Amino acid sequence: MKKIPMKNPIVEMDGDEMTRVLWKLIKDELLLPYINLKTDYYDLGLKNRDRTDDEVTLEAASATLKHKVAVKCATITPNADRVLEYGLKKMYKSPNGTIRAALDGTVFRKPIVVKGIEPAVKYWNKPITIARHAYGDIYKDSEIRIPDKGTVSMTYVPDEGDELSAVKVFHFDSPGVVLGMYNTDDSIRKFAKSCFDYALETKQDLWFSTKDTISKTYDHRFKDIFNEEYENSYKASFEEKGIFYFYTLIDDAIARVMKSEGGFLWALKNYDGDVISDMVSSAFGSLAMMTSVLVSPSGCYEYEAAHGTVQRHYYKYLKGERTSTNSVATIFAWTGALKKRAEFDDNNRLKEFAELLEEVTKQTIEDGEMTGDLARITSNPKPVVLNSDEFIQAIKRRLEDRIEEI
Ligand code: NAP
Ligand code: MG
Numbered sequence: 326m327k328k329i330p331m332k333n334p335i336v337e338m339d340g341d342e343m344t345r346v347l348w349k350l351i352k353d354e355l356l357l358p359y360i361n362l363k364t365d366y367y368d369l370g371l372k373n374r375d376r377t378d379d380e381v382t383l384e385a386a387s388a389t390l391k392h393k394v395a396v397k398c399a400t401i402t403p404n405a406d407r408v409l410e411y412g413l414k415k416m417y418k419s420p421n422g423t424i425r426a427a428l429d430g431t432v433f434r435k436p437i438v439v440k441g442i443e444p445a446v447k448y449w450n451k452p453i454t455i456a457r458h459a460y461g462d463i464y465k466d467s468e469i470r471i472p473d474k475g476t477v478s479m480t481y482v483p484d485e486g487d488e489l490s491a492v493k494v495f496h497f498d499s500p501g502v503v504l505g506m507y508n509t510d511d512s513i514r515k516f517a518k519s520c521f522d523y524a525l526e527t528k529q530d531l532w533f534s535t536k537d538t539i540s541k542t543y544d545h546r547f548k549d550i551f552n553e554e555y556e557n558s559y560k561a562s563f564e565e566k567g568i569f570y571f572y573t574l575i576d577d578a579i580a581r582v583m584k585s586e587g588g589f590l591w592a593l594k595n596y597d598g599d600v601i602s603d604m605v606s607s608a609f610g611s612l613a614m615m616t617s618v619l620v621s622p623s624g625c626y627e628y629e630a631a632h633g634t635v636q637r638h639y640y641k642y643l644k645g646e647r648t649s650t651n652s653v654a655t656i657f658a659w660t661g662a663l664k665k666r667a668e669f670d671d672n673n674r675l676k677e678f679a680e681l682l683e684e685v686t687k688q689t690i691e692d693g694e695m696t697g698d699l700a701r702i703t704s705n706p707k708p709v710v711l712n713s714d715e716f717i718q719a720i721k722r723r724l725e726d727r728i729e730e731i
Contacts, residue, residue, distance in 0.1 A: 326728055329360045329678055332670040335662050336388045336627075337364035338420075340398030341371055342634035343642060347652045347713065348398045351659060354721050359678060359728060360663075365392060369420055371401045375413050382420045386427035393669060395627040396662035397424075398655070399634045421629075425459050428621035429512075431519035432457045433590070434602045434631055435616050436609035437657055439687045441705045444587075445608040451588030453605055456523065457598025458516040459619075464595055466506035477503050508543075510550065515622040517551045520592045521559040523620060524568060531570045533592040534578035547594065548572060606631060611698050613651035618661055628661035630654030638713075647712040649697035656686050656720070677731040685723035694719045 339348060356362055367385035374381055389395040401407055402419040425432070435454040438444075471477065480491040494503060524531040533551050535544035555563070555570045563570060573581070575597060582591065593601055606615040615631035631654060638648040660679040667676035689695070693705050696716050700708040711719060 326359070328358075329672075329674045329731075331361060331363040331666065331675060332672060333666065334363040334365045334392055335666050336385060336392050336395035337366045338369045338385045338395060338397040338400075339366065340369055340400040340634065342399075342401065342636055342639035343648065343650050343713075344399040344630070344632075344634050344655060345370060346639070346642060347650060347655050347717075350714065350717050351652060351656055354717050355656065355682060355724065356659065359724075360675070369397070369400050371403065371407070371411050371413070371417075374400075374417055374420070375411065378414070379417045379423070382423045383427070386424045389424070389428060389625050389627055390621075390623070393625050394662050394665045395625070396658050397421075397627055397629040399630060399632060401634055401636075424627060425619060428619060428623075428625055428627065429515060430459065430619040430621040430625070430627075431516050431523075432459050432598070433523055433618050433620060434606065435618075436606060437614045437616060437653060437687070438609065439614075440691045441693070441703045441708075442610040442614065442690065442699055443704055444610065446583060448584060449587040449609070451586060452609070453582065453585075453587045454523075454527070454529065454590045455598055455602040455605055456516075456520045456590055456592040457602060458513070458593070458595045459598075460512040460516070460595065461508040462506050462595040463504070466504050468502065468504045471497050471501045471503055473500060474498055479505060508546075510546070513547055513550045514554065516592070517554045518558075518622055519620050520551075520590065521554060521563075521570070524570075524590050525559070525562055525566060527590070528566055528568060530568050530589040531592060532578060532582075532589055533570070533572050534575040534597075535594055536575050538574060544594075551592075602631075610702055611651065613654050613696075613698055616654055616657045616661060626662070626665045628658040628665075630658050649710060649716070650713045651696040651698050652713065652717060653686055653690075657683065674731055681727060681731060682720075682724060685727065686720050688723055689716070689719045 339345060365388050367381050369382060369385060400420045403413055403416050408416050433454055433456050436452045438452050474497055476496045477494040478491050479494055480489055482489055520531055535547050537544040537548045551572065606612050612632040617629050617631040619627040635650050638650045642648050660683050663679040664676055667679065690699060693707065694709045694711055695703065697710050700710045
């Protein structure tokens with residue numbers, strides 16, 4: 326077979342530990358033999374981030390703004406232990422946080438559904454995609470521990486003019502805690518737009534939920550901005566595609582989701598999305614079966630697996646032991662990026678290849694060959710448990726069988 330050519334590159338961000346091991350295997354076995362892979366490579370492994378004072382992360386983010394499509398391997402976010410383990414110059418910030426800040430995007434997380442790995446909620450037969458607003462709220466809050474009696478108030482001081490506005494938050498008669506958080510219309514609007522665009526692109530209904538009945542100014546602002554965007558810019562295209570936008574209170578949404586059959590996009594505020602995406606992913610089976618894509622308002626796409634670097638498996642690997650680490654989400658990060666590149670470059674063979682790779686990956690599991698994490702939860706009575714290499718080889722065999730189709 327003649328290798329598939331690529332017109333423009335994908336930004337490739339290499340990473341750490343077990344996922345770095347899988348990354349190389351996936352490229353060597355499943356991509357390079359079939360594609361003349363063009364990537365703009367950045368090594369975001371912790372050692373190289375340290376060597377470059379984390380400049381490499383910023384460079385990778387700017388390259389993403391330039392080339393529009395990126396794929397990222399999981400990376401270590403250093404804590405005190407990692408500073409010692411790697412002898413780091415400092416405790417660098419999360420690369421994902423840095424990239425998100427540069428791209429200003431929304432994170433969409435979607436489970437990969439295969440037969441034999443049934444969701445814990447029996448009605449769900451289509452994936453539920455979570456769109457998490459990745460800016461502000463408690464992730465950028467200010468908090469005070471109140472030691473004793475006293476009043477807390479909130480004051481807005483305009484940069485120009487001297488019209489102060491203040492509200493009393495609470496008068497404490499005894500010790501307690503207080504929290505102040507914010508968001509901006511601009512960020513909320515970009516979040517809304519990415520959600521409406523993604524719903525249109527994937528032809529799915531969009532749900533959005535907050536607690537606006539209780540938070541009559543804060544959460545209500547989110548609700549109003551979503552409504553404005555829908556009415557002014559998206560209603561006609563939604564109607565044309567036969568999909569709908571639906572707002573409801575978060576508690577009502579949760580009750581409805583549990584009884585739904587899935588197959589929609591669920592937009593959530595930052596904290597809600599953080600918490601609920603972990604629940605939804607584990608209810609669909611495994612964190613290793615969840616893809617994640619960061620979509621920026623300027624039309625850039627960064628694909629990755631939703632899980633981390635699988636540190637525990639890596640330490641076994643370093644000792645020469647065999648691991649059974651699931652590479653599905655990392656494979657789907659690559660296919661997501663290849664499909665988007667194919668769409669931008671009008672490269673039909675590349676699109677077909679990525680779709681075939683996804684199909685044979687799912688087929689491998691449906692045929693009963695899988696890694697340990699899935700073997701523990703499958704409804705298949707006799708799964709064959711493969712190690713990390715064997716699983717990729719099992720996918721490759723099926724790919725080889727069908728590669729001439731494209
Ligand atoms: P993790 O890497 O997601 O792994 C947690 C556990 O989940 C693993 O020990 C394993 O369970 C299971 N697991 C996750 N992915 C798996 C896979 N592909 N195949 C099989 N099992 C899998 O989370 P962590 O151990 O908390 O974090 C490790 C490092 O990853 C940290 O340094 C963290 O900073 C980083 N991290 C990076 C990202 C990112 O780059 N997007 C996201 C999260 C965390 P068993 O051990 O029970 O087999
Ligand atoms: Mg979380």
